[in-house]
Amino acid sequence: MEVYDIRPLLAPLISLVCAVLIFWLGDNTFLRRLFSISSSVLKWMIVMSMFPASLRGVVYVTELLPFARGIGFILRVDALGMFFAVLSSTLWIITTVYAIGYMEGEHARKRFFAFFAICVSTTVGVAFAGNLFTLFVFYEMLTIATYPLVIHEETPDAMKAGRKYLVYTLTGGSLILFATAMTFYLAGTVTLSENGILSLQHGVNTLFFLFVLFIMGFGVKAAIMPLHGWLPSAMVAPTPVSALLHAVAVVKAGVFGITRIVYNVFGFHLIKQLVVHFSGVAISAGSLLALAAAITIIGGSLMALLQDDFKKRLAYSTISQLSYIVLGVALLAPSGAMGGIVHLANQAFMKITMFFVAGAIAKKTGKKYISQLHGIGFKMPITLATFTVASLGMIGLPPLAGFITKWYICLGALEAKQAVFVAIMLISSFLNAAYFLPIVYRGYFVKPVDGDTAVSEAHWTLLAPCIICALYVIALGLFADLPFVPLALAREAMTTFLR
Amino acid sequence: MIKEVVSVLPVLVVGIPLAFTIAIFAIGSGADALRNRLSVLCVALTFLVTLLMLPDSLKGTVFIYKLMVIIPGIWFYFRVDQLGLLYAVTATALWLLATVSSVGYMEGEHAKRRYFCFLLLCLAWTVGVTLAGNLFTLFIFYELFSISTYPLIVHEETPEALAAGKKYMIYILLGAAFVLFSVVYTYFLAGSMDFVEGGIMSMKLGKTALTVLFWSFVLGFGVKAAIMPLHGWVPDAHPIAPSPFSAILSGIMVAVGAFGIMRGMFSIIGAHIVGELGVGMPLAYIICFTIIISSIIALTQDNLKRRLAYSTIGQMGYIILGIALLTPYGLWGGMIHVANHAFMKGTLFLCAGTIIKRLGLRNISEMRGIAKKLPWTMGAFTVAALGMIGLPPTAGFISKWYLCLGSLEVEKLIFVIVLLISSLLGAAYFLPIVYTAFFQKPLEEMIAEGTGEAHAEEAPPAGEREAPWSLLAPVLAGALGVIILGICAEVHGLPLSAARFATQWFLR
Structure with missing residues (x-):
């Protein structure tokens, strides 16, 4: 049921207004904090006000001026979009608190917080x-708005990482533009629909080419190997950026895009029939994507094993975990889709906890390498406890968030009669361990090198977000069945897409 | 007949140790005496609450309590049948011995708060x-439970302990992957995961x-039940943990690993289907290999x-x-051996702990004449x-007889x-x-005799003669248990009666 409403527009707009205000008045620390916090809370409230109806299957729509003939500027809040928006607006509040503590004493804070707000605005735009x-449009805006945050330190390393980031993502963006144009040419529309807008009459080979184009x-943002190169480099950014953007907003925009392509552009039934024969071998679109995801899951985990830089290890872990979502979507089975969608949230809360911890440790002790973390559990027991929960x-x-994902994806793999992906998931959990x-x-059982075991936790603005996110990780697993939780929304999305 | 009764007791049994x-x-890391008392009290309470379920259970009652839904359609719930209760009573009883023993054993050790916290936590997860x-x-x-065991195994924090951990x-995480696969696959095949006597599968699902399941x-x-060749962690982890916890391990x-296999065989797949699949015998042969080889290796160990x-x-x-034999007597033997072995091996490990604590000896070759110093402890060791x-008339005989x-x-x-x-090798x-x-x-003493100095006849001072009560009492209780389980095996309320009930339903 579609309902016309202004709120889908209001949600992205509010953080955009916040950005403008910060640019204008943000030199004042108090005002900057006030704008950041209040707009993030306000946005969360707007998004949440749509949540109950969305669970019941209501779709809110706002339509603005058309860009071009037949292509309007449409914001449409279905269950999947709602899921992503709730996720990013919730995490924005927590990350804002964290960022206030973390950026204490850093340079160019006005720029930082303004672009941070723009990023969240565009993320919700992508969702809606x-x-x-x-x-x-929103996807590209997100790319650009992230750049000043990646290069925030303005060191040669940061500039290099920024350049790499732009080269990767803009190339990806142009492929998407090409694919979008091609979709318009084929289908005569680009409006996302619950069961897809393309049909087999466009020719299997053309469609397959289009699919590959979209996926490529x-x-890039979904960090499917070998397109992942930018993500580990981008870890030079300040930790709140790595946490919210490189574990949630930016990378999830990529995964979210893939989900949209599979279910809302091609459609569940079409993707299932999309099989090309390449020199005698039948390749189906779904299994090609699943295979790429499987390679990334294992490859990312193996690379993570080799990293000593704390944030880089987390980055490779993100690469691996993002492909859980891709795999779940690519399995084309009900449970698989649910597992993939719900992992959007589960992975976000777990990984953001880890980044918060990495940042808190770096801020408090200056240690950025895992090999330096001897006995960190003696000094920062609560911080490391939250990390333990997330790990x-x-x-x-069980009964933590990650288990719910693993459960549904394994079940999905069995439903799709591809038991090999169960094995992939189990190997990956082992590598995660x-x-x-x-x-x-190292933190709890190896004594600190300097023998100093006095407890000294980080400032509460850094510690509280860790604790809250860790509690979320427990709650998302323990209360997965309650009506107002991500899983219910994921099921709503799944049932509409797989009808 | 099976009579299901809703009861909050199972929740209590898990809840008490958690609380x-x-x-x-x-209470922090200071108050040792308070911590010791609270720990013993906690385990004693848990044991008693578990015992409360026993009388009705042996009349055929099954206690159930549905707590909450974890994943839509899948309940987090307790259901206490006779097999489960047999395990729970055994576990809490042995835990009681080990906890009392821990009080004496941990005297003067480091990280006592961590030890006791995780000891009770593991109890909650085990029951x-x-x-x-x-x-x-x-x-x-x-x-x-698998994860919570880690801090106890590495308690000493020596390089060997950490390597064993x-x-x-x-091993355990690799095993857990297969367990998870079994869980998912069960749900996929049957659409349910509830334990039902006689199983929830049907042959229609395909041989x-x-x-595979x-x-x-x-x-x-x-992996946890240490079936060869999956046993690798056992000889490293068991010796390195503090002895009271080795007893529990x-x-x-x-x-508990064996328990998982029993649940899989009897409550999920069903004894009849296992019989039809013809997988019981191959498993039995693999197990024979385990029994013989492990005994031979045991012969060569000095530690x-x-x-x-x-x-x-x-x-x-x-x-x-x-249990692989799939016959009534075989099942009886297997199930009662859970309790019998727990008491026997628990007692042996607790004795080993006393020897380490009092005399600092770990190797058998150094233990000449220690019975003079620890007469009661070594007496209990001998019984076990x-x-x-x-x-006969010890518990082990009953198991062997039915097997x-x-x-x-x-x-x-x-x-x-x-x-x-295996008995001969055991001897x-x-x-x-x-x-x-x-x-x-x-x-x-031998050296002294050789040189003619005869002062070794003197008895050691009274204070050094035996271990303190907290180490001695559990050992004696354990040995007593070994004898009672042997002599009174037929008494109603002891493991055999529960095993009969369970067997009767599983093999029906």
Whole structure:
């Protein structure tokens, strides 16, 4: 049921207004904080006000001036979009508190907080986009708005990482533009629809080419190997950026795009029939994507094992975990889709906890390498405890968030009769244990080198977000069945897409 | 007939240790005396609440309590049948002995708060596994329990302990992957994961799928049950943990692995289907291999706790052999051996702990004449060792008797022979310890005799003669248990009556 409403526009607009205000008045620390916090809370309230109706299947729509003939600027809040918007606006509040503590004493804070707000604005725009064109516009805006945050330090390393980031993502963006144009040419529309807008009459080979084009385009931000190169480099950014943008907003925009392509552009039924024969071998679109995801899951985990830089290990773990979502979507089975969508949230809360911890440790002790973290659990026991919860969640220990994902994706793999992906998931959990648990172990069981075991936690603005997110990780697993939780929304999305 | 009764008791059994864990954590690292008392009180309470369920359970009542939904359509719930209760009572009883012993053993050790917190936490998760009402609940507790064991295994924080802990984690996490696969696959095949007597599968699902499921259960839980060649972590982790916890590791934890296999075989797949698949016998043969090889390796070990650990691997084989036979007698033997082995091996490890604590000795070759210093402790050790060998009237004999009868039921003489060889090997590696302790003179005494100085006749001062009560009492209670379980095996309320009930329903 579609309902016309202004709120889908209001939600992205409010953080945009916030950005303008910060640019204008942000030299004053108090005002800057006031704008950031109040707009993030306000936005969250707007998004949440749409949540109950969205659960019941109501779709809010705002339509503005058309860009071009037949292509309007449409914001349309379906269950999947709602899911992504709730996620990013919730995490924005927490990250804002964290950023206030973390950026204390850094330079160019006005620029930082303003662009931070723009990024969140465009992320919600991506979530609410009602057609491919609107999606593309917000997607590209997100790319650009992230750049000043990546290069925030303005060191040579940061500038280099920024350049790499732009080269990767803009190339991906142009592929998406090409694919969008091609979709318009084929289907005569780019409006996202519950069961897809393309049909087999356009020719299997053409469609397959289009599919690959889309996947390569969105795959850059989704960090599907080998398109992942920019993500580990971008870790030079300040930690709140790595946390919110490189674990949630930016990378999830890529994964979200892939989900949209599979279910809302091609459609569940069409993708299932999309099989090309290449020199005698039948390749189906779904299994090609699943295979790419599987390679990334294992490859990302193996690379993570090799990293000593704390944030880089987290980055490779993100690469691996993002492909859980892609795999879930690509399985084309009900449980798989649910697992993939719900992992948008589960991975976000787990990984953001980890980044917050990495940042808190770096800020408090200046230690950025895992090999320096001897006995950090003696000095910062609560911080490391939240990290432990998140790690166990990543491994998929019940009853934590990660387990819910693992459960549904494994079930999805069995439903799709592709048991090999169950094996991939299980191997990956084991690798997760192999690269996260040594950090916990080093923190709690190895004595600090300097013998100093006095407890000294980070400032509360850094500690509280860690604790809140860790509690979320537990709650998302323990209360997965309650009506107002991500899983219910994911199921709503899944049932409309797979009808 | 099965009568299901809603009862909050199972929740209490898990809830009490959890609440006490928090309390002990909250009182900080100073108050040792208070912590010790709270820990013993907690385990005693848990034991008593578990016992409360026993009388009705032996009349055929099954206690259930549905707590909450974890994943839509899948309940987190408790269902206490006779097998589960047999395990829960055994676990809490052994835990009580080990906790009292811990009070004495941990005197003067470091990180006592961590030790006792995790000791109680593990109790909660362990009884959770045994009282779980479906595979999903079981899996949750099983995983929590596997992780919570780690800080106890590495307690000493020596390089060897840390290496053993790492090995443990690798083995257990790999096993957990197969367990998870079994859980998902069960749900996929049957659309349900509830434990039902007689199983929830049907042959219509296909022979291949069910066979895969069976072996996945065995592989997953077999890591914890130390089926060779999945046993690698046992000989490292068991000796290195503090001795009271070694008693739990060997007595209960590995048996929980066997519990998982039993649940998979009887409550999920169903005994009849396992029989039709013809997978029971191959498993039994693998187990025979485990029993013999582990006993031979045990012979070569000089470290007492390591020898005990290898003995555990063999004894777990008894349990799994019993259930793999799929006959009433075999099942009886396997199930009662859970309790019998817990008491025997628990007592042995607690004795080993006393020896380490009082005399600082870990190797058997150094234990000449220690019975002079620890007469009661070594007396209890001897009783438990005789039980391990299977001599009447100890508990071990009852297990062996029913296992042999079970083997004859399937007309496989080979299993009887394996059991008898294992007994002989058991005698070969346990009796020399008893001999060394009681009949060999300490080295310094022999040297003294050689040089003509005869001062060694003097008895040691009274204060050094035995271990303190907190170490001695659990050992004596354990030995008493070994004898009672042997003499009074037929008494209503002891493991055999529960095993009969369980068997009757599982094999129907």
